[in-house]
Amino acid sequence: MTTTEISFSETLGRRVRLGSWEDQKISTYRKIREAINNANWDHAAELADYFTDEANVCFTLYRQWINDLQGFLAGEGVSLEEVEQIDADVVSKLRLPDDSEWNARRHWDRYRQEQRNLLAQLFREEPDLALEALDQMKETWRQTHDRDVDHTYGLMSAIQERFGSQGIVAMFKKLLVPLFAWRYQKFDIDQHPWDEGLETLMLVACEAMRGHLVGPERTGDFELVEEDDRFIVRFDPCGSGGRTIRGDWIEGTPARMEPPYNWGVSQEEASWNHYQKGVCLYCAHCIILMEEMPIDRFGYPVRVVDPPVYPDTDRDADRRQKCQWTMYKDPTSTPEEVYVRVGRTKPTVFGSSHFEADDLPDAGSLGLPGMG
DSSP: OOOOEEEEETTTTEEEEESOHHHHTSOHHHHHHHHHHTTOHHHHHHHHHHHHHHHHHHHHHHHHHHHHHHHHHHHTTOOHHHHHHHHHHHHTTOOOTTSOOOOHHHHHHHHHHHHHHHHHHHHTTOHHHHHHHHHHHHHHHHHHHHHHHHHHHHHHHHHHHHHHHHHHHHHHHHHHHHHIIIIIGGGOTTTSOHHHHHHHHHHHHHHHHHHTTOTTTTSSOOEEEEOSSEEEEEETTOTTHHHHHHOBTTTTBOOTTSTTTOOOBOOSOOGGGTTOTTBBHHHHHHHIIIIIHHHHHHSSOSSEEEOOBSOOOOOOTTTSOOEEEEEESSGGGOOHHHHHTTTOOOOSSOSGGGSOOOOOOOTTTTOOSTTO
16 A cells, blocks of 8 residues: 655645655545555544545535625626525425435534544544444535535526526636636746646646545546646546536436436537537536636646536446546647637747736635645
């Protein structure tokens, strides 16, 4: 077993999981299981504590998104009564597997209680009970995460239904500027050398996908391939947008475009969906956040996104769609076609000093830990 190190990052201002790229693609959940099976109790406890760091980034972000999505509807003239009805209708579809009512903060508290139980079993050096507690903790986080994603998606769909494609663009401007300031402005080559930035970009990509519990078993494991000029990561599916259009294989519920949800996907061809219909509205935020916004500010995308497209019904592992992120070792070598599909032209100069853009908010305004 490769020992995984948890260490403080000066760049991010918080802890991160270090290790080789081969190690990074292994979920923290699976690393905890390995440590328990090898009776490495202290390391298992350290990883179990860090699992919450990964989860908390997602949980905290969704608190902001849900609030901002509700606020966007109200700001566009939807009455508070109707906003409450829209929200209640979305939440009514998010009941738990035991058919109990969904409450995000109550379920997060349950997750934290189960984490404390896991730590207690590790302290007692009880491997069977620890593995059982780990599985329960991970499952409670999955339920929490997935319903937060559904909550955001239902509100996004309501916005598209009322305001169309332009409403989606305006919505994401409100939603994503604080997130860009927190996570992505540091990847400007005028501020930091890319050889340093790329490593950080890769670390937060791996961390995020482990937190989203990617993969068919929803453990947080993914593919990572290094080529001469790029890194490629693939998710089967991503635990957020990919699950939305594929359906929930764990709970046996359908794609969120189908009954009883009936939520929308992109209907008009636009830069934010690579000029194709059927892109999940949640997935569109990756295109805007990682391609459009950094191109407009730095001259290059920080990640190239290839999302799945609805419908995604083929369960064959060799044929089904996987979301893919590509990170170039030299961002200025990103191919011209990447720019074309978001309606941009590749520039001849790079770095923020060559581009005019609105000022960003304080990177700490999002309430997320550290600086990205």
